[in-house]
Amino acid sequence: MDLRPLWLALGLTLAGCAALPPSPVAEAVQLVGVPAHAQEELQCGPAALSSALQASGVETSPEALKKDLFIPARGGSLQVELLAQTRRHGRLPVQLPAEEAALIAALRDGLPPLVLLNLGVRSYPVWHYAVLVGYDPEQGYLLNDGKAEPSRYSRRSFLRRWDWAGRWALLVSRPEQIPEPVRPPDWIAAAAPLERSAPPLAATAYRVAAQRWPEQALVQAALGAERYAAGDLAASVQALRKAVALEPDNAAYANNLANVEWARGCATAARTALAKFDLAALPPALAASLGQTIAEISAAPAAACPDPAAP
Amino acid sequence: MKNFKSPLAVVLSAGLILMGTPGVSPAAMIGTERLAAQSQRADTEARLQNLLSREDVQQQLTAWGVDPVQAKSRAAAMSDEEIQRVAATLDQQPAGGDVFGLIGVVFVVLLILELVGVTNIFSRI
Known part of the structure; x- marks a missing residue:
């Protein structure tokens, strides 16, 4: 039995899926x-x-x-x-x-x-x-x-x-150097677990991220949460305000801003940050976090406070 | 309010309320690890329903022959997000080892079948 036609057919089929895309670099x-x-x-x-x-x-x-x-x-x-x-x-x-x-x-x-x-x-x-x-x-x-x-x-x-x-x-x-092809969410995701085990490394990673991608809301949110944990409330509020300005509809960023505003005694600003969100329209876990924040801050008396960015 | 009879307690309480409690993370802060995971994938909420613990991972590692002390420290080295992600499907995660000598009739047939199959992988690269 002559198998040549079969091999030929198989060869052609294999060749059919053999089109490699051009090399990305020369x-x-x-x-x-x-x-x-x-x-x-x-x-x-x-x-x-x-x-x-x-x-x-x-x-x-x-x-x-x-x-x-x-x-x-x-x-x-x-x-x-x-x-x-x-x-x-x-x-x-x-x-x-x-x-x-x-x-x-x-x-x-x-x-x-x-x-x-x-x-x-x-x-x-x-x-x-x-x-x-x-x-x-x-x-x-x-x-x-x-x-x-x-x-x-x-x-x-x-x-x-x-x-x-x-x-x-x-x-x-290395935490102090972001490789060229890395995308912001992947960098932040890689650094976030270090907040627990090696806080200074996470802080470095966020700081260089904020230098490279200042207009990325997630980067500012990460920096804000880290600064908060380090006790630097002024820097935390600044970064979180930036995150919220970049993504005004992100309830999680607003929630964190409200928490930090509240922690520094600015209950009024904390309330304002969350005023626009309808809890019923949010995913359950997120709505639960916001609900908890609102419960905490509504117990505090109204208090305005100076802008940390002001001289 | 018996506690508030002490002037010191009143001053301290008022101070705490006014200052807030910096340094102590409010329970309602949403951690960056979760924020980043949400940016990477939109299905986080669904996966978080499937709560499994660090102990489950540790037990599974031990059951797979890892020394119990090592298993504990290895599970501890994983982040919360990672535990959530892998715990439910640990036995389906690829475990990179190697089998260099794997060549046989079945393998060759499967390879040809997949190469001529419907998916053209290179068109996706």
């Missing part, structure tokens, strides 16, 4: 000084995180990270634990936008993205962590993927494996 980029670790069996999580942390100046090793990352019965490491352990080492675990251009922008910014790959297929996934250390429009991607030397992946094969793992990519960032 030039190659390669990072030096990102350690590659030859991993032990099932230890790609510690190996990859160690590479990324070391590239960020943290002294660690796959062996040191193993006890905090490996799960024997699952034969691997969870994404959420990579985030938690990154914070434990004083770095921000920042999620990258799910685009190839973001990976390359991070490389050009000097940071190696930690990616999740699916080496199997979607119906039979085989998960693997690796660290991206280079890109070349001709030759594809260079990854620290658990061997002593970086491995070369064609652009097509890398993108498929990354896509089939949900295009998850993590940057290990």
Whole structure:
């Protein structure tokens, strides 16, 4: 039986889905000084995180990270634990936008993205962590993927494996420096858990965010809440007022502004901040928070107070 | 009001009311972690209904063979938002390990099926 027509048909079908989009950049980029670790069996999580942390100046090793990352019965490491352990080492675990251009922008910014790959297929996934250390429009991607030397992946094969793992990519960032491709909500989300474990690092991350994105309401809201927790009510009110001015319909920002106004004795301003919101129209959890704030401030006598921005 | 007989108590109470209570977070403040999560994804409210605790995560890690002391500190290192996000679906989260030698007839067939399947992944990149 002649199978040639079948192979031809199969070849054409495969070619049909082979249209790669043009390369996001024309030039190659390669990072030096990102350690590659030859991993032990099932230890790609510690190996990859160690590479990324070391590239960020943290002294660690796959062996040191193993006890905090490996799960024997699952034969691997969870994404959420990579985030938690990154914070434990004083770095921000920042999620990258799910685009190839973001990976390359991070490389050009000097940071190696930690990616999740699916080496199997979607119906039979085989998960693997690796660290991206280079890109070349001709030759594809260079990854620290658990061997002593970086491995070369064609652009097509890398993108498929990354896509089939949900295009998850993590940057290990210093709190004082926002990598180029990072978006404001992802930066704030990476910093917020540090408010609990390392408040000065969260404060630094918010401060640099407010310098880079002064017109982002979420950034101002984060700074406002952090300043409040630090006892700096004047700065807190200033930032929260900015957040509310940027997004007047955001009830959560208004709620936090009301709380801080109330805390500094300005019950009148606190009431004004919430006057426009109809609790019945808000999601239940948010309405509950606002209801609680209103209950607290309505117990206080009316009090005006000076604007903190005034000289 | 027996307590208010002390002039000191009256002064202190009045002071507290006027000054508010800086440093003590009012219960009604909404944390930045939640605000950021709402900006990242709109489905936070729905997920927050599904309350599971840090202890659940810790127990699951221990059940999976992690040393109990390590399991406790590892669960403690996760943020509230992360606990909420993963606790209910911990057993479905991908655990990156590796199987370098995975090649077989079934794998090749699945790979071809998925490559010629309806989704053209590269058109989405």
